[in-house]
Amino acid sequence: MSSNGRPKLALVAAGIGGTAVAGFGLGLGRDIYRKTKKNVELIALLLAAVFCPFIGGRGLVRGHNRGIFGTIFLTILGSLLLIVTGFCAATLLLFGILVLVGDGKTDTPFLLALLGGLVVTALHAGIGMVVGLVQRPKRLKAIAVGKFNERFLEENGFQETDGDDITHYDDSGQALRFLEAHQSRLVFMAVGRRGKRAFIDLDQDGRMVSYSGIA
Structure with missing residues (x-):
């Protein structure tokens, strides 16, 4: 059986990874780690700002084979959580950019970052929803075929x-x-x-x- 308890065969048919030197090396390693860590955080924020709203928007509408609890907690709440996460990431990223670029000249960097984060999030979530709507008919058809095949296997022993x-x-x-x-x-x-x-x-x-x- 597959991990969700459904026959894999039904889905197959439907679907047709020295001391001084050491000290210098450690110090250099710490410096590289600090710089890399900052870049990793920025990259993580950027990826979250772009992909979390996209995945969340797509997940809301693309169609899933889930029960009532899966629909509520994964499809709805999970997708909305991804969109909110993307909004927070975009707002933080834009706030940091405004503070650096504005150099104290911008009076309301946080409000501008909120507005920008909202626009960026709405854009990527909207793109995700469009992609999800395009994928929806094919996914729903595959889900229906999978359920039909589950019944076939059960009825045929x-x-x-x-x-x-x-x-x-x-x-x-x-x-x-x-x-x-x-x-x-x-x-x-x-x-x-x-x-x-x-x-x-x-x-x-x-x-x-x-x-x-x-x-």
């Missing part, structure tokens, strides 16, 4: 093992090893029966339509 030599059992108890997926069918080897194969036929959308048995 298939059991998934999470093993390598034996990946499934069919309704007769025959041990199977999943070999490959084609556009029109899934191919299994019948374990313990030399040269024998079994197939699950798929329609053009990846729905499982029939099981051949051992042939």
Whole structure:
């Protein structure tokens, strides 16, 4: 079974990583670390300002296979939290830039940073929502096909093992090893029966339509 408890096979069909010298080295290392640390923080803020709102906006609308709690806590609250995180990062980044560039001449750097952060966040969240809406029909279709295939496997007595030599059992108890997926069918080897194969036929959308048995 997959990590979320759903058969992987259903999703496969639907979807068709010296002392002085040492002291000098340590001191140099600390200096490099300090500079790198500052750059890492700036890079992290920049990445958060750009990608958190994008991912959050996309996650709100792209469609998910989640229950009520997953929808509330992951789809809605999780996505909104990402957008807020991006807003905070953008505001901090802009505030730092305004303070450095303005050199004390700007009276309201924080308010300007808030406004700029809001604009930047709205822009990236909006782009994410557009991307999510574009992806939504295909994702919802794949989710529906996956659910259909889950029912097919259950109704036809298939059991998934999470093993390598034996990946499934069919309704007769025959041990199977999943070999490959084609556009029109899934191919299994019948374990313990030399040269024998079994197939699950798929329609053009990846729905499982029939099981051949051992042939």
